[in-house]
Every structure is written in structure tokens, then in C-alpha cells.
Amino acid sequence: MAGQMVGGAFLSASLQVLFDRMASLQVIDFIRGKRLNEGLFKKLKIKLLSAHFVLNDAEQKQIWNSAVREWLDELHEAIYDAEDLVDKINTEALRCKMEAEYGSSSTHQVLNLFPTRTSTSFNEHVEYKMMEILDRLEFILDQKDSLGLKGDVQTKPSRRLPTTSSVEESGVYGRNNDKEAIIELLLTDNGSGNDNMSVIPIVGMGGIGKTTLAQLVYNDERVKKCFELKAWVFVSEEFDVFKITKTIKERVTSIIFKGQDLDLLQVQLEKALRGKKFLLVLDDIWNEDYFMWEVVKKPFECGAYGSKIIVTTRNESVASVMCNNVQSYQLATISDENCWKLFVKHAFNNVHPYVHPKLEEIGRQIVIKCKGLPLAVKSLGSLLRNQLNPDEWEKILQSDMWELPKEKNSILPALWLSYHYLPSHLKRCFAYCSVFPKNHEIDKEDLIKLWMAEDLLKAQKDKRIEEVGEESIKDLVSRSLFRQVLREPWYEKSPICYTMHDLVHDLATFVAGEFCLSLDVNNSNKFLNKVCHLSQENEKEHKYDFKRYEYLFRAKCLRTFFFPLQCYGGIQLQLQNLVAIKLLPTLTCLRVLSLNGSSITELPDSIGNLKLLRYLNLSKTRIKEMPIFLCALYNLQTLILSHCGQLKLLPTDIGRLINLRHLDITDTGLERMPLEIGNLKDLQTLTEFIVGKDSGSTLKSLRDLQHLRGKLCFSELNNIVNVEDILVANLKDKKYLTQLEFWWDYFDDIDNYQMHSRVLNGLETHRSLKLLKIENYRGQQFPKWVGDPSFCNLEKIRLGGCEECSILPPLGQLPFLKHLMIEGFDELVTIGDEFYCITGGSLAMARPFGCLEILEFYNLQKWEEWSFVDQVEGRDAFPNLKKLVLGCCPNLTAHICLPNTTQEVSIRKCRKLELLGMQQLFGNLGKLHIEESCDTVNSIAID
Incomplete structure (x- = not known):
């Protein structure tokens, strides 16, 4: 079973992606069309397949063999180079296709994918680079035999030593609450239906103490008295149905089973368990196969009601397969203080720490480094046992966990298992x-x-x-x-x-390995040429070392670059010039670039050199405009410009970014949308659509964006001149949009309020909507779709700044509305039957606002009356209300009858409001806030 769980070596997935790219029609057609050497291409694939043959063996051996690890790093680097080459071929093919479709111009000139001062052709560069990679691969593969690497090997990680039910309770710290929680589950008869037994999964990361907790529970006297039969089975990676069944049978009967017949074995086990209340512990389960578990558990179903099985696992999916009616118990780390007690036991050899104050000081720092993981505490403690030299303790404190002595380090093997079984x-x-x-x-x-x-x-x-x-x-x-x-x-x-x-x-x-690095002051010297993925902590002026950034000029293969969020003081301009002007043009292999929060004010035109770029984050920068060369980044998938307040326009040729899927323009200074926005057929995310003056027709472009999903905010809707543009956009068909916001300019002086009504009516959305916000709408009433019960997914509504509305929409029958906020309705005087969907004195369908939990009213200056639905046809309004907020409603005089589910009431600047009838709530309220309100009340009696 273990072999089936392993999804293959780390580099296997890299090679598969590479093979898929090499086999794509776009790449093959381009190679043939450009008359590139197909023989070299096929030879490259054969070499890579040869490497693939020994990957499983190499991945396992790298843990203890540094030479194999170095060999894998060299192979990984060669694969990266091959990926870059194929991506550049693919990108050049895409460029040719785009220029054939859109035409070429000076603003979309070909920027060299292989930066050089010579005039060597693209074809020559490709063939030269391919031969270079082939030579490297040949050299690397020549070493595999000397390293003892074998092909087609399904290696298994070092197996854990089998666990037993025995435990030394005096050596366990910080698990008493967990122990009591599990015992309570064991002693509770929580079988359901036909299930006499229930499964209790204990889930947590490797080394957190799942087995220890199960041992504590298993040996508790209360548990021993509760169950007639008990058995402990160490399962681990190999989920062998026959072996597990045989072990359980032999434990509960004390009779050895010598046959190989699973059916006979299960019959005997069923006979032993029949009518008896049993407890089984299945320790360290990895199996996710539901049908195998179904076979194993057949004999258990004949046990007495209240029988239990404790399962320890790292995988919640395993727990969901095995568990029938008990939620899995997620085991947390232990406190630093309990870690310290555990450390003392293993490191100080029963000597009190105060005898060695220097060691105690270092030891407490080591414990903090373990972050509450008992296995790490015990492992490091045992390494230092009988070691009284503070320098040795300091080495452990400063060392990488994986640099510790291999023969004594139990942390790496324990956690490596979790990694090993990942696909x-x-x-x-x-x-x-x-x-x-x-x-x-x-x-x-x-x-x-x-x-x-x-x-x-x-x-x-x-x-x-x-x-x-x-x-x-x-x-x-x-x-x-x-x-x-x-x-x-x-x-x-x-x-x-x-x-x-x-x-x-x-x-x-x-x-x-050396390919990913989170760069900070302490590890800046570790920066190597192989680094492909780099992030940096925020710079502080007193720690700043300008030379650190010069290392990046060596990182020609850098794929990910996260610039520090903030840079301080006088270094801003200097750093901006270095990164934006000098560094970026050299990083032609970048896929990810984040300048989020930096002080950069403009991007150089050489941004167009980053042909392979797929993710660009410029959020919270001072960018004022986007260079037109940005539109030559045909691979770009994600463009984040949120909170760029000085950015006024998007590039007019943005439609060339045919692979763009996510465009975040939340809270920018954009004045309008480019006409070509509709060409982005694969766009999934468009956070905002700004209707610019005299550009309302761009709304039509939404018609072709069928994959939009999530949140979309429409702003400056007052600029719409022709309602037909909205109808063409056809929001009703955009079933993946779940959050919509409609904003009109608050300072718009338009007098044609009827236009607002026509616009909002045309903005009717798909019934999949979950959140709706309408702000500064000036119509006198809402269109019929707002409040229609067919919007059965709506959970939250906010209506604000609707100054001309004197009547609220009929929201009472929205079946799953949970949160409603009403604000700034200047003409609203009365909230009556229409709000609850009451017509002709009768209530439609269900209780009004049946799922509403939060109700908020703010700044309703003329609001006087609020007619609560009380026992209309036996169905109260707001049956599940938990929170009510009334803010700045100075004329409200309503008699409020809230349900007893209400937990929080906040009233502010509602001076005429009375609290009559609210005393019955005080027993359930968790919070009551009254400020500048309820002037007639001079005392409140609370029992």
C-alpha cells in the first residue's frame, strides 16, 4: 500500500510539465516552421527521460547522502534551464501569432528573449542553448552509476519503530486537557443508528504527540473499567487488511492464527467481539482507501453498543474516511513552559537546571525554537544529554534542524514521511x-x-x-x-x-535546497547563483546593506522576486534606480515579480523584456501610468494594481494580454476602462469597472467576459448615458459573480433620478449572488429584482446613501439573508409591512427575515415609525436575530420587540427611542450599549 501512496519524486512533476510543453502543438509547429533542429529537441527529451528513471531512488537517498543531494540540485538546475528554453520558444510562437493578428508596431517591437550585444538570430540562440543543456545533462547522468542510483525504484522511507500501548506518564507534559477530552468521548455512548461502535480520529502533524496521547488514554483506569476488550495495533504506512485483522484477533483472544484465509480470520474475530464492548487503537494510519477500511471494519460491527476505535493520523482525509459520527480531534502543540519541563527531563539528566545557569539560558531559547513540538524538544534534549559545554548548546541553537547529527536526529525522518507521501x-x-x-x-x-x-x-x-x-x-x-x-x-x-x-x-x-530563499540580514551570505525564488524582509535603514542587492545581478535564472514591502530613508531613490532601471531588465526568466508597497513611481520600458512574466504585483506603489510595453507580456496571468491611488489609466492595448486571468484594480485612481477590456476572454477576476465620462459604452465589453467570478464593483454609474449598454453587458448571465457593488457618485448633481432607476433595473444579476451593495442610488424606489425571493443565495445586503428613497425594498422573504445594513435614507419615515413582504394583511410564505442574524440602521434622520411584525399568522419576524444596531436615528419612537435570540444591542443618538418591552432580553444579552439615546429612560432593572 505504501508504494501506491507515493506520488513520485519531486522532479517527476517538473519533468512531466516540461514534457507536456515540449509536446504541445504550438511548440512543435513553431520548431518546424522556423526549421529548428528537431533532432536536438528529441535528444533533449530522451536525456530527460533517462534522468526521470532514477529520480525515486535519488530522492530518498538524498536525505542521508549529501552527494546525491548535490547531484539532484545539478539536475534540477538543468531542468530549470530546459523549462526556460521551452517557455521562450513558446513565447516567441505566441508573439508571432499576436503580431499576425494585431499587427506589429514600434510600440510592440520584439524584445530579445536572449539578451546579447550580438545580432545572433533567435534560432541560433535556441540551438546553442539546447546543446549546452544536453552537454550538462550528459555530464550529470554519467555520475548516476557512481552514486549507486537505480532505475524504476519505488523506495520507502525509513520505517518508524513499531509503537506499543506502554507509556511513561511522568515524561508527558501539557496533555492533561487533551487526555480528558478524548476520555470523555470514549465514555460517552455516541453510536448512531445501526452503528454500535464509533471512530475517534486524533489528527496532527508528525511529532506532535498523537501516539503519546492515545497511550495515555489507553492506560487510564477509567477506560480500562469501561471496555471488556482492548487492542493496540501499530499500522503505519502499509495498510495490510489481513495483517491488521490478524493482530487484532490475536490480541483479543491470545490465540495465534496460523492460516492465510481472511474470511476464516474475520469470522473468528467477529465471534470474539460479538456482544462485547471493545476499544481498539489503530496507530499511525495513512490509508485513504474507503473500501479497504470497509473490509477491515466488518468484524467490528457486531460489538456492543459504545465500542470505540481510536485512530491516530496526520491526514484529515484519512479521518474522514474512517470516522462515522465523531468529529476528529485536532491536536495542538504544547506550551513553551511544558516544552521546557520536557526538555529538562531529557537534557539535564535529572539535574536541576539552576546548577547550570548558562545552559538554562540557552536551553530556554532552544525550546522556543521547537515551537511546541514535543518530538523536537525530546530530540534536541537527548542530543545535549550529558553535554555541559555551553558552546555545544549554542551550536544546536544556531544550527539548521537538518544539519544536526543524522544518527540522533529523529525530527527529519518523522516529518519526511509527511513529505514523502505527497503527490x-x-x-x-x-x-x-x-x-x-x-x-x-x-x-x-x-x-x-x-x-x-x-x-x-x-x-x-x-x-x-x-x-x-x-x-x-x-x-x-x-x-x-x-x-x-x-x-x-x-x-x-x-x-x-x-x-x-x-x-x-x-x-x-x-x-x-538552494533554489528558494527568504533573504534577510542573517542569511544574506548564503545567497547563491542557483536561487530561482527569492523573497526579502522589509528593509530598515540601520540594517541596510546596499551590496546585498548586487548579488541579484548574478541570479540570471531568478523566477520569483518579492521586493521588500517598505524601504526607508535616503535609500529609496537609490534602490529604486538599482532595481527598476538596472536589475529588472537582466532578470529575463522572471515569472513572478512583486513590488508591493515599494516606493517605485514608474516602470521602465524594459519591463517588456520580462517575456515569461506571469504574475506582476504593483499594489500600494506610486505608479502613475503603465508603460505600453507591458502589453507585450503575452504570458501575463495576474496583474495586481490595488491601492495605486495615482494611477489614472490602463494601457489602451491591454487586450493583447490574452492570458490575463486576474486583474485587481481595487481602490485605484483610474478614470475609465480601456475599450479593449472585452478582449480578455479568459479573465476570471475583475475587481472594479469604472464608467468614465463619455465612455459608458465600454460596459458592452462585459458581454464577452463570461468567466468573471467573485467580486465586481461598478463605480461612477452616473456616467451612463445609454441604458442599452447595460443590457448588452447582460449581468443576468454571469452566474459566477457572487459579490456585486453598484456605486453612483455622491456629489453628482444630476436631476434625472429616473435614469438611476432605469440603470439599476438594467443591472439585474444572476440568482447566484451572495452579497449586494448599492451606494448613492437616487431613484425613489427599487426595481422588483431587489428583494425578489428567487435570490436564494443572498447572505448580505448593504443599502447606503439612497437619499430619495422613502420606502425600503421587500427584503423579508430572502430565505438565507444573514446580514442587512441600511444607511442614509433621508426620506424614509416609516418601515412597515412592505419591508416584510406583507400584502393585504397576510404574510407571504415564511417568517420574515427567517435567517437574519445582524440588522443595522444608520443615519436615518426622518425615520419615526417601525412596525415590527408580531405574531402575524403565528410567525414572528427576525426569529434568529443576534445583533441589532441603531445609530443616529433621532426621531425614531418605535416600540421594539426583539426575539430572545438577541445577544447584542447597540443604540446611539436615538433620543426618542423607548426601551419598553426590552427587559425580557436582558437575560440573554451579552452586550448592551446605549449612548445619547432613550432620554425618557432614567433606570433599567436587570434581574
Whole structure:
């Protein structure tokens, strides 16, 4: 089974991508059309296939053999060169196609893909580079026999020593709460339906203590008394149905089974378990095959109600396959203080640390380095046992985890297993993440775009490449290599991001070798010519070393370059000139360039030299205009210009960027959209559409952008002259757009409010919409589609600045609306039956606002009456309301009857409001805020 789980060596996926590119019709036709040497091309593929033959063996041997690791690095570098060459051929073919379609001009001249001062032709450069790569590959492959590398080998990582149920409780720290939580699950009869037994998965990264926790629980006296039969089985990578069944049978019966008949074995096990309450521990499960688990568990179903199986695994997918009715238990790291206790036990050999104060000081820093991982603490502690020389302790503190003595370092083998069983394409995705600094919060959408730019995602016919990226992230989370964390609520991007444990980051760094580097002051001397992916920490003036950037001129193969977010003081102009004017034109292999947040004010025309560029992030820069040469970057997939407040226009020829999929222009100074925007047929993300003065017809171009998804904000809608333009755009057919915002200019002095109504009516959207914002709309009422119950996916609505509206749209029957905000309706006096969809005194369908949890009203100056639906046909309004906010509604005198689900009420500047009838809520409220409100109230009684 283990062999089936291994997805292939790291470089296998790189070679497969390369082979696919080499076999593409576009590349083959170009080679034949340009009469390039096809023989060299075929020879290159054969050489690469020869390398592919020994990759599995080499990947496993590199852990302990530095010569093999160096050999792999040399091969990796040659593969990178071959990828660059094929990408340049592909790009030249694309350029020829584009110029044949659009025509050539001085502004779209051919910029050399092979920078040189000579006039050598493109063909000659390609053939010269191909021969150079072939010579390197031949030299590299000549070394494989001397390194003992064998072909077609499905190697297995070093197996873990089998675990047993025994545990030394005095050596376990920080797991008491976890132990009690698992025991509570064990002692609770939570079988469901026909299931007499339930599975309790303990999930966590390698070395976190899953087995230890299971041992603690297994040996607890309460557990022993609860179960008639118990068995502990160490499974590990090889999920052998017969072996597992045989072990369990022999443990519960104490009788050796000598046959090979699985059916007879399962019959005997079923007989032994029938009617008895049992506890099984299956330690270290890797199998994700549901049908194999179904075979294994057949004899367990005859056990007594309340029987339990504890499963320890690193993989959430394994837990989901095996678990029937209990949520998996995610095991967290332990505190630094408990780590220290564990470290003392293993490092100080029962001597109190205060006897060696210098060692204690260094030891506490080593413990912090372990980031709560018990295995790392024990491993480093045992390395230092009986070692009293502070210099040796300092070496451990400063060393890379993988540079520790191999024979005593148990951290690398434990974590290597998680890497070893990744599919080959996912190994590349994982290794790439070492380019981020430790503790970096990784944004999902951005990471997927970076993986796309580097060709790290395995294309699938039935899925968008972005969906493949989402699945890859889920897989890394499932395998405990990524941790999902929540950002602060004010963060502008997704509230969910991902981080890597420091030791997992070290593993990714080990795998990536010299090709990925997060450059900071401490490791700047490690910068080598092989680096392909580079990120940098923010520069600080007192630490700044200008020479560091001169190293980059050696990085001719650099593919990823993250410039520091901020540079300080007098270095700004100097650094800008170095990077933008001198450095960038030399980095012709770049796929990813991020100047996010830098002080750069303009891009040089030589940006057009970066022909292979696929990801360009210029957000939060001072860019004022985009050079027209940008439109010659035909490979560009992602262009991020968010928060570029000084940027006024996009290039008129932007339609040439035929591979562009993501264009982020959130919060820019753009005045209008270019006419050619409609040529970007593959565009998935367009964050904003600005309707410029006298350019309303550009809205028609949206008709051809059928793949738009996510969020789209329309601004300056007051500039629309012809409503037909909106109808041509046909938003109703854009089923992937889930968030739409419609903005009119607040300071627009237009008197034709009927035009606003016609425009909003024409903007009717697809029923897949989840979020709707309408701002500064001046119509006197809303079109029928706003509030139509058929919008069954709508979860959040914000209506603001609708100064002429005296009546709210009928929102009460939107079935899944959870959050509603109403603000700045200057003419609104009464909220009555129409708001709840009550017609003729009767309520339509269901209770109004049945799913609404948050209701907010702000700045409603004339609002006086609020008619709460109370027991209309036995169906109250707001049955699930949790939060109510009333802000600056000075004339409101309503008698508010809130449901008992309300947990938070905030009232501000509502002086005429009374609190009659609210006392019954105080028992459920978690928060009540009253400010400059409720003048008639002089006391509140709370029981």
C-alpha cells in the first residue's frame, strides 16, 4: 500500500510539465516552421527521460547522502534551464501569432528573449542553448552509476519503530486537557443508528504527540473499567487488511492464527467481539482507501453498543474516511513552559537546571525554537544529554534542524514521511512555500496565483486551474503541513489564511535546497547563483546593506522576486534606480515579480523584456501610468494594481494580454476602462469597472467576459448615458459573480433620478449572488429584482446613501439573508409591512427575515415609525436575530420587540427611542450599549 501512496519524486512533476510543453502543438509547429533542429529537441527529451528513471531512488537517498543531494540540485538546475528554453520558444510562437493578428508596431517591437550585444538570430540562440543543456545533462547522468542510483525504484522511507500501548506518564507534559477530552468521548455512548461502535480520529502533524496521547488514554483506569476488550495495533504506512485483522484477533483472544484465509480470520474475530464492548487503537494510519477500511471494519460491527476505535493520523482525509459520527480531534502543540519541563527531563539528566545557569539560558531559547513540538524538544534534549559545554548548546541553537547529527536526529525522518507521501506535483507546491519567511500569513488566493505562475499546478480537464490550486491547499491542510488560522476581522482580504509550523517550514526549505530563499540580514551570505525564488524582509535603514542587492545581478535564472514591502530613508531613490532601471531588465526568466508597497513611481520600458512574466504585483506603489510595453507580456496571468491611488489609466492595448486571468484594480485612481477590456476572454477576476465620462459604452465589453467570478464593483454609474449598454453587458448571465457593488457618485448633481432607476433595473444579476451593495442610488424606489425571493443565495445586503428613497425594498422573504445594513435614507419615515413582504394583511410564505442574524440602521434622520411584525399568522419576524444596531436615528419612537435570540444591542443618538418591552432580553444579552439615546429612560432593572 505504501508504494501506491507515493506520488513520485519531486522532479517527476517538473519533468512531466516540461514534457507536456515540449509536446504541445504550438511548440512543435513553431520548431518546424522556423526549421529548428528537431533532432536536438528529441535528444533533449530522451536525456530527460533517462534522468526521470532514477529520480525515486535519488530522492530518498538524498536525505542521508549529501552527494546525491548535490547531484539532484545539478539536475534540477538543468531542468530549470530546459523549462526556460521551452517557455521562450513558446513565447516567441505566441508573439508571432499576436503580431499576425494585431499587427506589429514600434510600440510592440520584439524584445530579445536572449539578451546579447550580438545580432545572433533567435534560432541560433535556441540551438546553442539546447546543446549546452544536453552537454550538462550528459555530464550529470554519467555520475548516476557512481552514486549507486537505480532505475524504476519505488523506495520507502525509513520505517518508524513499531509503537506499543506502554507509556511513561511522568515524561508527558501539557496533555492533561487533551487526555480528558478524548476520555470523555470514549465514555460517552455516541453510536448512531445501526452503528454500535464509533471512530475517534486524533489528527496532527508528525511529532506532535498523537501516539503519546492515545497511550495515555489507553492506560487510564477509567477506560480500562469501561471496555471488556482492548487492542493496540501499530499500522503505519502499509495498510495490510489481513495483517491488521490478524493482530487484532490475536490480541483479543491470545490465540495465534496460523492460516492465510481472511474470511476464516474475520469470522473468528467477529465471534470474539460479538456482544462485547471493545476499544481498539489503530496507530499511525495513512490509508485513504474507503473500501479497504470497509473490509477491515466488518468484524467490528457486531460489538456492543459504545465500542470505540481510536485512530491516530496526520491526514484529515484519512479521518474522514474512517470516522462515522465523531468529529476528529485536532491536536495542538504544547506550551513553551511544558516544552521546557520536557526538555529538562531529557537534557539535564535529572539535574536541576539552576546548577547550570548558562545552559538554562540557552536551553530556554532552544525550546522556543521547537515551537511546541514535543518530538523536537525530546530530540534536541537527548542530543545535549550529558553535554555541559555551553558552546555545544549554542551550536544546536544556531544550527539548521537538518544539519544536526543524522544518527540522533529523529525530527527529519518523522516529518519526511509527511513529505514523502505527497503527490509529486504537491511536493513542488509545498517546497515553493519556503520562499515565504517563517510565520508568514499565506493568503489562499495569492498563493494559488503564484503556483499558477510557476507552473506548479497539475492541470485537469474538468477543472479550472484555480480550483486545482484550492484542492492543493486543502490537501496540505489535511496532511497537517498547513495550519488554517483566522486573521483579524479588519483585514481586507479573506479572514482565513495559512501558516506553516517552523519545522515544517524548515522541511520545505530542506526540500527546496538552494533554489528558494527568504533573504534577510542573517542569511544574506548564503545567497547563491542557483536561487530561482527569492523573497526579502522589509528593509530598515540601520540594517541596510546596499551590496546585498548586487548579488541579484548574478541570479540570471531568478523566477520569483518579492521586493521588500517598505524601504526607508535616503535609500529609496537609490534602490529604486538599482532595481527598476538596472536589475529588472537582466532578470529575463522572471515569472513572478512583486513590488508591493515599494516606493517605485514608474516602470521602465524594459519591463517588456520580462517575456515569461506571469504574475506582476504593483499594489500600494506610486505608479502613475503603465508603460505600453507591458502589453507585450503575452504570458501575463495576474496583474495586481490595488491601492495605486495615482494611477489614472490602463494601457489602451491591454487586450493583447490574452492570458490575463486576474486583474485587481481595487481602490485605484483610474478614470475609465480601456475599450479593449472585452478582449480578455479568459479573465476570471475583475475587481472594479469604472464608467468614465463619455465612455459608458465600454460596459458592452462585459458581454464577452463570461468567466468573471467573485467580486465586481461598478463605480461612477452616473456616467451612463445609454441604458442599452447595460443590457448588452447582460449581468443576468454571469452566474459566477457572487459579490456585486453598484456605486453612483455622491456629489453628482444630476436631476434625472429616473435614469438611476432605469440603470439599476438594467443591472439585474444572476440568482447566484451572495452579497449586494448599492451606494448613492437616487431613484425613489427599487426595481422588483431587489428583494425578489428567487435570490436564494443572498447572505448580505448593504443599502447606503439612497437619499430619495422613502420606502425600503421587500427584503423579508430572502430565505438565507444573514446580514442587512441600511444607511442614509433621508426620506424614509416609516418601515412597515412592505419591508416584510406583507400584502393585504397576510404574510407571504415564511417568517420574515427567517435567517437574519445582524440588522443595522444608520443615519436615518426622518425615520419615526417601525412596525415590527408580531405574531402575524403565528410567525414572528427576525426569529434568529443576534445583533441589532441603531445609530443616529433621532426621531425614531418605535416600540421594539426583539426575539430572545438577541445577544447584542447597540443604540446611539436615538433620543426618542423607548426601551419598553426590552427587559425580557436582558437575560440573554451579552452586550448592551446605549449612548445619547432613550432620554425618557432614567433606570433599567436587570434581574
